[in-house]
Amino acid sequence: MNILLVYAHPEPRSLNGALRDVAVRELEAQGHTVRVSDLYADRWKSEVDRADFPTLTPDARLLPVAASKTAFDTDTLTDDVKAEIEKLLWADALILQFPLWWFAMPAILKGWVDRVFAYGFAYGVGEHSDRRWGDRYGEGTLAGKRAMLIVTAGGWEEHYSPRGVNGPIDDLLFPINHGILYYPGYDVLPPFVAYSVDRLDEAGFEAMAERLRERMRTLATTPPIPYRQQNGGDYRIPSMQLRPGLGDPDAAGFALHLNGAGPAS
């Protein structure tokens, strides 16, 4: 497979840097071709602003959705964004790797999403009718490809457990897994999460690395999180609400959008 790893940590000599090297080596050992977008090394620009839309006249209002649509339609997105889109189209699998800062991705990676996931490419795709509400949530430009997160967290695993004070990790990552990756069509694998990373000794690192290698060996075969396809009949159109009777009666919130027993993570 072709694999794109988008990496967002400012220090190469960090745990994240070490885990990235472990992942890339294992993927290459398995015969995959890997490209890395190292956002800090590339001095990635984080902010969506006027500079992203060079054809916008100086007196025109910057409406990001409309500007993104125009730039994608007229092939006038900036070169850095075009290069990332080309990589996404090339890759059979996308890995986003980052430290969890304030329960979300670092700004530089959010800026990669905000800028690269253009209208017409990652959203605003497909027709709206009484049977379809665009190509999104399981359909779209990136359908048929796989995606997964590699995340490091300073906190304890228990704090992210189903009753932990931070909230369950799967719920904290839902806006990314479902809202950013499943939205444009990716099959999203369960995340690789490393906890308590500020208190890691050599043996702890080696165990973590081996767990990551195993995930890289099974990248092509791990069952994805069974999110429900938007246009598959489970949701009313256009309200996009899950039909009555669907979903575990005990489930609420994000868990409703899982079809069946959940991933085998």
Add this chain to the structure above:
Amino acid sequence: MNILLVYAHPEPRSLNGALRDVAVRELEAQGHTVRVSDLYADRWKSEVDRADFPTLTPDARLLPVAASKTAFDTDTLTDDVKAEIEKLLWADALILQFPLWWFAMPAILKGWVDRVFAYGFAYGVGEHSDRRWGDRYGEGTLAGKRAMLIVTAGGWEEHYSPRGVNGPIDDLLFPINHGILYYPGYDVLPPFVAYSVDRLDEAGFEAMAERLRERMRTLATTPPIPYRQQNGGDYRIPSMQLRPGLGDPDAAGFALHLNGAGPAS
């Protein structure tokens, strides 16, 4: 009250710009003092990197948590970060205003959080013992102050409803409301959310503006979201898991961390 509004939209002549003006005018009409951090206008730097820690020697590894702690302890944070911390200490209430991009805040605002919420200021505060796990989640530097979000979303309100395909808005915002605002001590008010903002006519805007004015008039009196205090006895220490028997038996995930019937939103 003293109020800080942190604003993250690249276009002043936008719906966000208009809503910001509505909010500021109403707050001032109520006798409050308002300061605005306009992140795009201020060319806020989004990325946590070496430039944030000028005392770090060139050959030292950048470990963000340790570097943040040292910089806060030695008063060597950068001037832009110090200025924001000063504003947060000055303000009785904090408002974060942003368009919801990919179910989260724009990169520039995430970068404000990543850089301003320093170790020793917003996290890493307080003692750890068998009775306390730091001053966080309802306690901390910013305890006694109020915070709320003003959010615009392109999608329909139904799509963010309890059974909507995007996931419930309160769950999508939990990582911000609970993980970023409640964590350092804020009492967090229910968010103001404007939906379908790309299809808004004049009458729709005026109704939205009046709803926002009402929220600004009641900023000091609206009951906060009743999140559970970490050190109040509801959580086991150190696993920080909600004690058995607590929480609505039908609740799961984020909803467990609400104490009682929920906010009167």
